[in-house]
Amino acid sequence: MIYLRLWHQSLLSVLPKSQLLAQWRELNSIFAKEDRHILINYIYDYSKDDLFAYTQLVLQEMRVRNVNIRTVDKMERYFAEGPFENVTHPFVHHHNDEYLEICYFNLKEKFIRGQKDFDKERYEALRNMYEALE
Template sequence: MRLWHQSLITKLPRQQLLGQHREITALRGNGWGRKHATVNYVFTYSPYKLFQYHILVMDEMKKRGYHPNSVWYDPCYRGQKCLPYNTAIPCPLTTPIYPEHNSAYLQECLENLAQKAVIIKPDSHKNK
């Protein structure tokens, strides 16, 4: 499980983009708070930050002609098998959404993708 560096979202191949959506929905649902080495940092922030990141992913999916279920655009929604949040307290949208998505993390993500035979050239995305 991994959240790709947010500057890569628009460059991800279909498989990684749709996989990202599935992983986020799991994290927003019953996976919230379940330890996993590569995503533990998300649990130190408000769940609203994960919602903000998910919006980026779903908006990219829509640009490519996919139809993510609109229920996920509700920040309180957590899936069919999980009770929704009573309220979702908005937090400021920062760039990057997660400060952990720095240049070192970007490089780690690019190397991970390269191991999957997905090559994204460094100059083909915004380095934030």
């Protein structure tokens, strides 16, 4: 079963590497098949500008962490009709404070349950970021 989620953009920098990599896979699945799932259906209520801006944020974080991006073919095909408007807060009505809280507690549970690549240092960074945004 596929569980798609686009993490709140404020949390991208503190995601464990496995969540960041999964985010890229999930985006590519959207690019290839326009997946539908209860956790991401909202993206289709927005213009592609929002998904493009969000994708750029994910790619930027991957570059910061020196994560190798093997292919962008699906993304390039999906966004071929660009250019796109600059959106500073993608999915603004959905990626709100409540969604930030949902994502935070989802990640907190992953830490508590012992996700292997989620060390105490990354969790503290997550917690500090969340508390600063409250």
